[in-house]
Amino acid sequence: MENKKLLTLTLGGLSIGTTEFVMMGILPQVAKDFAITIPEAGHFIASYALGVVIGAPLFAITCSKLPPKKLLLILMSIFTLFNGLTALSTGHTMMVFTRLMSGLPHGAFFGVGSVVAARLATKGKEAAAMSIMFAGLTIANIAMVPLGTYIGLHYSWRYVFAIIAVLGLLTVIFIAKVLPALPANPxxxxxxxxxxxxxxxxxxxxxxxxxxxxxxxxxxxxxxxxxxxxxxxxxxxxxxxxxxxxxxxxxxxxxxxxxxxxxxxxxxxxxxxxxxxxxxxxxxxxxxxxxxxxxxxxxxxxxxxxxxxxxxxxxxxxxxxxxxxxxxxxxxxxxxxxxxxxxxxxxxxxxxxxxxxxxxxxxxxxxxxxxxxxxxxxxxxxxxxxxxxxxxx
The missing domain is CATH 1.20.1250.20 (MFS general substrate transporter like domains)
Incomplete structure (x- = not known):
């Protein structure tokens, strides 16, 4: 049962891993769509990474008294919203902003998820439980990033972020339905x-x-x-x-x-x-x-x-x-x-x-x-x- 609950975190890891790494594969298509250079399109990668660095300590500090499940729901809701808006971006400035905001929940999700995985794990198997969550990142690199690159090349890069938003929404639903309500740090x-x-x-x-x-x-x-x-x-x-x-x-x-x-x-x-x-x-x-x-x-x-x-x-x-x-x-x-x-x-x-x-x-x-x-x-x-x-x- 524990492993089934942890698969919810794996889905979150898959969503986050896809949005983090797929941009490298679809960068030329995004640059062409916005009529900008490849180095300018590279700002979308940098802004996401900046969001991760800002968001990880920000959420961990300001939301420290929230129960982990509630915090995970907030994080994945933000993730879903701004990946959806990324698919609708109209230009360079909006894209930089939506990518920055999409990156904010990244580090905190894995931070909170690591703690949740450790608490749900059988004693002595905490690290193995965490690896189930991080498996989502690796599956993203094996399957979702190549698939997203193909979709971006042959159809539209916007579909890729729409799919990521759907994955984020599914993660929100599964967190709400499957993960137990663990207590906050009193x-x-x-x-x-x-x-x-x-x-x-x-x-x-x-x-x-x-x-x-x-x-x-x-x-x-x-x-x-x-x-x-x-x-x-x-x-x-x-x-x-x-x-x-x-x-x-x-x-x-x-x-x-x-x-x-x-x-x-x-x-x-x-x-x-x-x-x-x-x-x-x-x-x-x-x-x-x-x-x-x-x-x-x-x-x-x-x-x-x-x-x-x-x-x-x-x-x-x-x-x-x-x-x-x-x-x-x-x-x-x-x-x-x-x-x-x-x-x-x-x-x-x-x-x-x-x-x-x-x-x-x-x-x-x-x-x-x-x-x-x-x-x-x-x-x-x-x-x-x-x-x-x-x-x-």
């Missing part, structure tokens, strides 16, 4: 919520998320020109390679949840980051080999999404008295990692080092994430020892 307050940012381990988690996962975005942001320019795939094959990455993300997300339940989540996080660095090395050294590139794409997608559940469960434990804000903050950090990775990965290309060079930037970012995680593990060990000594006294 001691929640803005001052107490913000107090978690005085903890060094919270900031370490934000840095690990933003920098460590940024390695994925340094690689995947420039994978298309690498596939055509270095691996010599035909441009028509790129979407199929991206589906391979999506399948890897789906598998890695599930495995990451199981790993974080079997091990201490900080150890699961370290193992996953090492796996990301290793797979990125494989991507770099075999960038001119088609078969190995497909293998490496699957492994990098899997290793990167294996990070999600350990990060979420670890942040919830570190920020236990403001768990929704903590879980939402990591979602904002993921999107900061997206921006940092994409920007940093473009620098060596601009300097003339070729389309495989962003992978080296990605490896460097993941190595920094590994170093920060080792520091976090030491801090956690010292904290636990201090608690044991205090308890004995």
């Amino acid at each position: 001691s929640g307050s803005i001052q107490k919520e913000l107090g978690i940012f005085k903890r060094p381990m919270v900031w370490l988690m934000i840095l690990i998320t933003a920098i460590g996962t940024g390695g994925l975005f340094a690689w995947i942001s420039y994978i298309a020109p690498m596939l055509t320019g270095i691996t010599h795939f035909n441009a028509s094959a790129v979407p199929y390679v991206m589906i391979v990455a999506g399948i890897g993300m789906f598998v890695g997300n599930i495995l990451g949840g199981k790993l974080a339940d079997k091990l201490a989540p900080e150890n699961a996080l370290l193992i996953s980051l090492v796996a990301v660095a290793t797979s990125l090395l494989l991507d770099y050294f075999f960038a001119d080999n088609q078969l190995m590139t497909i293998v490496g794409t699957f492994l990098t997608g899997a290793a990167s999404f294996a990070l999600i559940a350990p990060i979420q469960i670890l942040m919830i434990r570190i920020a236990s008295d403001a768990e929704i804000l903590g879980a939402s903050a990591t979602q904002a950090a993921f999107n900061i990692g997206n921006a940092i990775g994409a920007f940093a990965g473009g620098l060596p290309i601009a300097a003339g080092f070729g389309y495989s060079s962003p992978i080296l930037i990605g490896i460097l970012m993941v190595l920094i994430g590994i170093a920060l995680t080792l520091g976090l593990i030491q801090m956690r060990q010292r904290s636990l020892k201090a608690k044991v000594i205090t308890a004995k006294c």
Whole structure:
């Protein structure tokens, strides 16, 4: 029964994942429709990411006293409304605004959803429960993003956002009908919520998320020109390679949840980051080999999404008295990692080092994430020892 309830969150993840990633595939059609350049159309991607970064802490702080179910209903209602308005956008300014507003609920939904999943889970299986919700993101990359790209190319990009709005509406209905009414945090307050940012381990988690996962975005942001320019795939094959990455993300997300339940989540996080660095090395050294590139794409997608559940469960434990804000903050950090990775990965290309060079930037970012995680593990060990000594006294 628990898993059936969690599928409601999976549907929300599918809706959000589709609207976040489909814009990359339909950008030329949107730009043509509005008679703007591709870089100008890129503002629609940036405005959504900005919405995520703003909305994640905003909702988590201001709505901390609301019951989780009610907050999820509010978030998905906003999501549905503004994706519907995106389909009706008349120009650049309106599109930037609707995309910004569509992004606001993103981080808070996954933050609240992570807490709900943990509360509904059998003890010891909290991370696996969270991975069920995040499976929606991976399914979006496997199925909905390619489908949306096809619809945008052959029919209209507006239909894509209309479909997303329908998915959002279905999510609202299922949340109302299926999810149980869990109690709000009775001691929640803005001052107490913000107090978690005085903890060094919270900031370490934000840095690990933003920098460590940024390695994925340094690689995947420039994978298309690498596939055509270095691996010599035909441009028509790129979407199929991206589906391979999506399948890897789906598998890695599930495995990451199981790993974080079997091990201490900080150890699961370290193992996953090492796996990301290793797979990125494989991507770099075999960038001119088609078969190995497909293998490496699957492994990098899997290793990167294996990070999600350990990060979420670890942040919830570190920020236990403001768990929704903590879980939402990591979602904002993921999107900061997206921006940092994409920007940093473009620098060596601009300097003339070729389309495989962003992978080296990605490896460097993941190595920094590994170093920060080792520091976090030491801090956690010292904290636990201090608690044991205090308890004995």
